[in-house]
Amino acid sequence: KNQVEQSPQSLIILEGKNCTLQCNYTVSPFSNLRWYKQDTGRGPVSLTIMTFSENTKSNGRYTATLDADTKQSSLHITASQLSDSASYICVVSAWNTGTASKLTFGTGTRLQVTL
């Protein structure tokens, strides 16, 4: 069964600090992995997308890594800001299916950045 597990479930950090969110998956055959940011009351917004051959991708202060061998991904946030407070969702897609039913969503990590 395809699964995506994220950790920690929630996290509180001080503004300016860095943090790393984890995503472990058992999706096969693997196609790509996406990280989304979802603000409270809003729809998810894509941060990064990585395919099998990519092991790191950055989007501003967000850097995602992918280890396809161990089936792990991380999202590193540098110099956190209050606006980073949101849920971060890891989504893994199975290969060549083209349908959403083969997207597997994690339950997300709830990040709170405080003063």
Add this chain to the structure above:
Amino acid sequence: GAGVSQSPSNKVTEKGKDVELRCDPISGHTALYWYRQSLGQGLEFLIYFQGNSAPDKSGLPSDRFSAERTGGSVSTLTIQRTQQEDSAVYLCASTRRTDTQYFGPGTRLTVL
């Protein structure tokens, strides 16, 4: 440019009533998805439309749920005889084929 829009933003209904949720995708996006997000849960796939192909309905939880997409653009998700367990945020997303999905703000449905 305009993103994905959904209406209403909030809907409160009584158990047993029917509700219709609307999604306006980004112009030119051929694929449209409906998801459900219950409190503290991950996104749950409901249905997928791609162009003129038959929709993938494999995620619909029961026959009380149905969706249509008129003219390859606007989509409506209909829930008949609503139950309290239907309470959730219903999210719509659109994309060009299998590109990154762009999500709408969602409709928060509360069934009393």
